[in-house]
Amino acid sequence: MKHSDELGLSPGSDCIERLYEAVVAIKRHGQGAPRTVKLAQEGVAKMAKKLVEEAAEVGLDAVQGDRPQVIRESADLLYHLTVLWAETGIDPAEVWDEMERREKLYGIAEKLLKPGSRL
Template identity: 40%
Template sequence: MEHGEILARLEATIAERRLGDPSASYVAKLNAKGLAKIAQKVGEEGTETVIAALAGDRKELVGEAADLIFHLMVLLSAKDVPFAEVLAELARREGTSGIAEKASRSN
């Protein structure tokens, strides 16, 4: 199974459940709580990912990274930003030095 296919299916599922019944869908529940709650979850999952990485537990790191990506996709959906835009930005940056790319954003 293609990785992009998994992300596309996940994005479609998130979009489908976004306005669903909060008692039946975690995505709907997060959206019902608002953008600040979704952003908080992204922050929490980011922190948990860092902790897992520093602890050296590969399985935990993979799980937390998956949680982080999921919650990031929920946040992007809440802001009506297709994941394809993020991928396009990564493609735009490909082959550019990180230092040069960051400097170009500060101009």
Template identity: 55%
Template sequence: MVHYIGIDVLRSLHEGIVARRKGDAKASRTAKLFAQGSRKVASKLGEEAVEVVIEAMRGDRHAVVMESADLLYHLVALWVDLGIKPDVVWAELRRRELTYGIAEKLLKDEGAPAPAAAPAAARPKKARKGK
């Protein structure tokens, strides 16, 4: 696996999670997480977000760094679970930067355009009913 500095570290993390998600759950924490299902992947992201907030409120910078790394891992795991590639998220950030400025958070009720859809190959296939 290639290791990058900067934003590409998330692309590298994405590639690593994709490679490990279907591995042996006894040997890989990533495989174990995915074996527990989509709800577990999503709930772990929520847990890590809360831990970042708690450590920030305590003023513990080191703990915030550590928990932030966990948060990013679980965010990327959620992307993998949903078939979202990092470039789709980067494209949405770029769209917002060009439209509103990078420092602006879009209001949800402003009717902002929907994010660009992932290419069909990047989206998970839906199961057919009755099959």
């Protein structure tokens, strides 16, 4: 896998790339970080549940104005998202490609509307 400087990515995306590679290795060998091994054994449904829990925690902490906790929970959210990507065979580069495609179409601070949704 190429590093962020080769792909023109930020250091944050490089961190996610390293995490992804570590999770894939743990998944492949069934050993390593105990929580990651356990999560890998529990499957996609558990991973999805943890992802939703972390997203809710980020949102609730933001509403409460707890900036340090938003940062900590955001790191947890990105961890769980990365674990889910690894389990489903989605390389972070695919997500970066989609983000780049959207940036070209809509601008960096926009997301695609879902069918039937309104602004």
